Amino acid sequence: MKPRDLHGTRWPAPAKLNLFLHVTGRRADGYHELQTLFQLLDWGDAIDIETTDDGSIRRVSADYDIAEDDDLVLRAATLLQRETGVRQGARLRVHKRVPMGAGLGGGSSDAATVLRVLNRYWCCGLNDSELAGLGARLGADVPVFILGHSALATGIGERLEPLELGARHYLLVFPGLSIPTRAVFADPELRRDSQPISRAEALAGGGRNDCEAVVRKRYPRIAEVMDSLAPWGRPTLTGTGSAVFLSMASREQANSAARTMKTLYNVRAVSGVDRSPLHQVLATAGP
Secondary structure, three states: OOOOOOOEEEEEEEEEEEEEEEEEEEOOOOOEEEEEEEEEEEEEEEEEEEEEOOOOEEEOOOOOOOOHHHOHHHHHHHHHHHHHOOOOEEEEEEEOOOOOOOOOOHHHHHHHHHHHHHHHHOOOOOOHHHHHHHHHHHOOOHHHHHHOEOEEEEOOOOEEEEOOOOOEEEEEEEOOOOOOHHHHHHOOOOOOOOOOOOHHHHHOOOOOEOOHHHHHHHOHHHHHHHHHHHHHOOOEEOOOOOOEEEEEOOHHHHHHHHHHHOOOOEEEEEEEEOEOHHHHHHHHOOO
């Protein structure tokens, strides 16, 4: 995907997987301390971004049910405009492919794409660290999309150690539910004392998703889907769900599994990437 020009085009907003997710504690402010391994995907949303001279920030033809005041896309653009004092505006249209409440980071990735692209369009001059700081004010997952690299994360998800995971392939299964992250983390039965694992253990596929037991109990449909997927491998919840993924040996195997399961579930074959598709496009778009 290559932009048509620098001041109005379509940009990728890739989804992510949490390959594991440990809840290691809870802070006094209510946020949870985590350890997780993020892998970016070659699939996700896309956003049309057009700059304007009138200073207004507008959403165009939204096909998803989020109020404008709650939309991370608009909040990201407004935050960047306010913090940098730019006078330009933007028209934003999200082509929503990532289901809401799926644990795939769709809204966070959309916000990160808006921040990175408008930082360039508006000539704000913020570096990655400054953009990540703004992103963290919008959501804990936004910084990893700003960084644009697979990473081992700690803190509330904002302390990132980039990692090379290599080519990996997955089958995504969408049970058709939207799961509110806040409700899962508020559940009194959520385990909050997991011990961090080493970098080597993370790279070798160690760890688990501490949210899975809570989600399976609160949403029997998720438990049903995960149990039914066991013959194809080890089904794993990403984030707080609802999406479930299976690791595959190759893209061909993922495609074959998708063809087999498409009559049973809404599925998609995807590949994990170490570098964000957005960053690859930005690198070819010129200054």
